[in-house]
Amino acid sequence: MKLLHTADWHIGRTLNGYSLLKEQKYAFQQILKIALEEHVDGIVIAGDIYDRAVPNVDAVTALNEMFKEINIDNHLPIYAISGNHDGAKRLNYGRDWLAYTDFHLNTLVEEAFTPIETSEAQIFMLPYFDPMDVRAYYRQNGMSEEDAKSIHSITDAMNLVLKDIQAKFDPAKKHILITHFAVTPNKDTKLELTSETSSTVGGLATLTADQFKMFDYVMMGHIHTRFASPSETIRYSGSPVKFNVKEARLKNKGKGVDIVEISANKITHTFKEIKPQTDLIVLQEDWDTLIDPVFYKKQPLEKAWFAITVKNFDRSKHINVRAQLQQIYGTVVELDYENIYQDKQVETTKNISDLSPDATVDQFFHSITGNELSATQKQIVDKIFVDLGREK
Amino acid sequence: MKLLHTADWHIGRTLNGYSLLKEQKYAFQQILKIALEEHVDGIVIAGDIYDRAVPNVDAVTALNEMFKEINIDNHLPIYAISGNHDGAKRLNYGRDWLAYTDFHLNTLVEEAFTPIETSEAQIFMLPYFDPMDVRAYYRQNGMSEEDAKSIHSITDAMNLVLKDIQAKFDPAKKHILITHFAVTPNKDTKLELTSETSSTVGGLATLTADQFKMFDYVMMGHIHTRFASPSETIRYSGSPVKFNVKEARLKNKGKGVDIVEISANKITHTFKEIKPQTDLIVLQEDWDTLIDPVFYKKQPLEKAWFAITVKNFDRSKHINVRAQLQQIYGTVVELDYENIYQDKQVETTKNISDLSPDATVDQFFHSITGNELSATQKQIVDKIFVDLGREK
Numbered sequence: 001m002k003l004l005h006t007a008d009w010h011i012g013r014t015l016n017g018y019s020l021l022k023e024q025k026y027a028f029q030q031i032l033k034i035a036l037e038e039h040v041d042g043i044v045i046a047g048d049i050y051d052r053a054v055p056n057v058d059a060v061t062a063l064n065e066m067f068k069e070i071n072i073d074n075h076l077p078i079y080a081i082s083g084n085h086d087g088a089k090r091l092n093y094g095r096d097w098l099a100y101t102d103f104h105l106n107t108l109v110e111e112a113f114t115p116i117e118t119s120e121a122q123i124f125m126l127p128y129f130d131p132m133d134v135r136a137y138y139r140q141n142g143m144s145e146e147d148a149k150s151i152h153s154i155t156d157a158m159n160l161v162l163k164d165i166q167a168k169f170d171p172a173k174k175h176i177l178i179t180h181f182a183v184t185p186n187k188d189t190k191l192e193l194t195s196e197t198s199s200t201v202g203g204l205a206t207l208t209a210d211q212f213k214m215f216d217y218v219m220m221g222h223i224h225t226r227f228a229s230p231s232e233t234i235r236y237s238g239s240p241v242k243f244n245v246k247e248a249r250l251k252n253k254g255k256g257v258d259i260v261e262i263s264a265n266k267i268t269h270t271f272k273e274i275k276p277q278t279d280l281i282v283l284q285e286d287w288d289t290l291i292d293p294v295f296y297k298k299q300p301l302e303k304a305w306f307a308i309t310v311k312n313f314d315r316s317k318h319i320n321v322r323a324q325l326q327q328i329y330g331t332v333v334e335l336d337y338e339n340i341y342q343d344k345q346v347e348t349t350k351n352i353s354d355l356s357p358d359a360t361v362d363q364f365f366h367s368i369t370g371n372e373l374s375a376t377q378k379q380i381v382d383k384i385f386v387d388l389g390r391e392k
Numbered sequence: 393m394k395l396l397h398t399a400d401w402h403i404g405r406t407l408n409g410y411s412l413l414k415e416q417k418y419a420f421q422q423i424l425k426i427a428l429e430e431h432v433d434g435i436v437i438a439g440d441i442y443d444r445a446v447p448n449v450d451a452v453t454a455l456n457e458m459f460k461e462i463n464i465d466n467h468l469p470i471y472a473i474s475g476n477h478d479g480a481k482r483l484n485y486g487r488d489w490l491a492y493t494d495f496h497l498n499t500l501v502e503e504a505f506t507p508i509e510t511s512e513a514q515i516f517m518l519p520y521f522d523p524m525d526v527r528a529y530y531r532q533n534g535m536s537e538e539d540a541k542s543i544h545s546i547t548d549a550m551n552l553v554l555k556d557i558q559a560k561f562d563p564a565k566k567h568i569l570i571t572h573f574a575v576t577p578n579k580d581t582k583l584e585l586t587s588e589t590s591s592t593v594g595g596l597a598t599l600t601a602d603q604f605k606m607f608d609y610v611m612m613g614h615i616h617t618r619f620a621s622p623s624e625t626i627r628y629s630g631s632p633v634k635f636n637v638k639e640a641r642l643k644n645k646g647k648g649v650d651i652v653e654i655s656a657n658k659i660t661h662t663f664k665e666i667k668p669q670t671d672l673i674v675l676q677e678d679w680d681t682l683i684d685p686v687f688y689k690k691q692p693l694e695k696a697w698f699a700i701t702v703k704n705f706d707r708s709k710h711i712n713v714r715a716q717l718q719q720i721y722g723t724v725v726e727l728d729y730e731n732i733y734q735d736k737q738v739e740t741t742k743n744i745s746d747l748s749p750d751a752t753v754d755q756f757f758h759s760i761t762g763n764e765l766s767a768t769q770k771q772i773v774d775k776i777f778v779d780l781g782r783e784k
Contacts (some may be wrong), residue, residue, distance in 0.1 A: 053449075054446060055480065057445075057481045057482050059483050060481070060485050061481050061484070061485075063485075064484070064486065064487075068488055072488050072489070072490075087449065089449045089452070089453050090449050090452050090458070091488070092453070093452050093453075093455075093456045093485070094456065094485070094486035094489060095456075095489070096464050097463075097464070097486060097489040097490050097492065097493060097495070098458055098489050100492045100493065101489060101490070103493065117653045273768070279600065
């Protein structure tokens, strides 16, 4: 059995106000081409299909068209789950009709316990959930209120769900999981985990690889780079498109999909690259360099999007900086200045979904007051989030 | 062939802030029961399925469940179109999968020209459209820009569309149309049509019955009462639920569905009643009567919703009027006063979707200023709407 593993399409997303839909459609066509060339038995989309719970109508229309091309026009099965960005109940609409053409869609916890059975594997599809969803599910299925209340963290909830999934294992088959969470190799990971409640990546508490050891292979979404995969068998495919400037700055930044081959003996994954139509290029140069034809004529002008930091810049001496740069470079999606008088780059707002709750408060406080939180204030914020975690 | 004709479900609608979803689900169960008892070959839903283009998640979940009960659990075909309240493109999501189980859904003009073929009939499904949609469709299909621009009114657009539908007629079969517009018996109708641009019912320009004479039978949505049906063969089923107090005040107000029997010789329709779970009762009484146990104990207290007008009322002599009435009657969805000092009922805001554009302006002006538009002002408003119509 051969599956194409992709995730985090985030249809409907914008980059600083610029629609990414054209870029996403271009990436989609490559995904479909790879799927057909590789003769895969299905396409796995591991969550964050849409960028938001209520996507705009262009996003809805575009996604419908993509699903149709895969599943109806090319008769390829789809294995899709919802991520934290999707509206689980809203995305669930039509699920029973999709199943008629082997379009398997899970958006609710209760749907995860019935695997898709193939001759060699059981494919369990576990959508993103909040510990509250898991509590509600077990309450509805006979758990006492006291026991349900003991489900505090995402780790508690996941262990419970995975135990019940494991109870459905057919020992004669491989066990595959599709899910959407932040999973790190172990507790002492580079992602700077300090305590369970504040350990977050992409806004979600993280889980560790050992929790998933009962599976032969795990296909995940949530983290947008495949280089964050916690092990050889617990994998992120990464998003097919670069979504922000931070990603464009990364050293390991190639986008693509995995082809996963499942046989009785082994499971292998092979990366297939997806090329951008409009690349996102980061420039950090002095003003004189940026407006020098010798420099800018080497750039893929009008064919890429540019994120520009003007170095050693005295802004008071220039007007219409953005307009001048756009005239040369075309689309400038982000423009920063490194002031000549301050040896510190002007900080741009970070994507909130990439921040932990306490870092979000830090940033909010800074952007409103211009000051940093004091040590005492930080302690108060920390305590509030710990208490909030407990209430769950 | 036997079809159940319903329309205007408006899932997600509220009555002065009170959700109608429970009532709509109750009506739905009766519709399904009638369909099964009558052994119909399908259920026609003639538009305004949702109440708004972006329905809330409860509405989406409820509608999905209803569709599932009809089409998947009971294997009954569905013939559904979008109305002016539905978001045509958004509702289109999943259409190709629905078709596999004979769930026929049209939301775009271009989908209307391919009928559903049965052994005895051709069923054309024409969703609500704006003249602009029709212009765009014909432009994309080779019409010159000049000709497309000559499509001004809804009448122009409809005549063009119906001509092309008629070109698909199989003379050996009956020709059925499902659509969603305001259609009156003729130009001199009681609906007070003055000119083509200002003739509106339910916010839409009206069409006349003679435009549809090529069809053997027309099943319509848009007008919420079946008593507005323009002829014996051009029918409104009405909505299954009362949506406002005005409807509760109507003399002819029974809600239900039509069972339409189509044979080679004739087409008949039979009305089947739907009962409310929580009725909407209109009371217009003096205060002393309203709070008199002899009077109110005759009312279906706590089992109905009440719209109450307190007659001959001196509001300055009473406090907590709403609270007192709610304690007696339960849910009071609307409360008006007929002041003892003014021999005129305090006017409540009319549902904007029931008003023509100029009446909407009238009402807005009145509610802001307390005055009526002068004759000159009315002329200006009228001219603006005529000009707007021309621009299309």
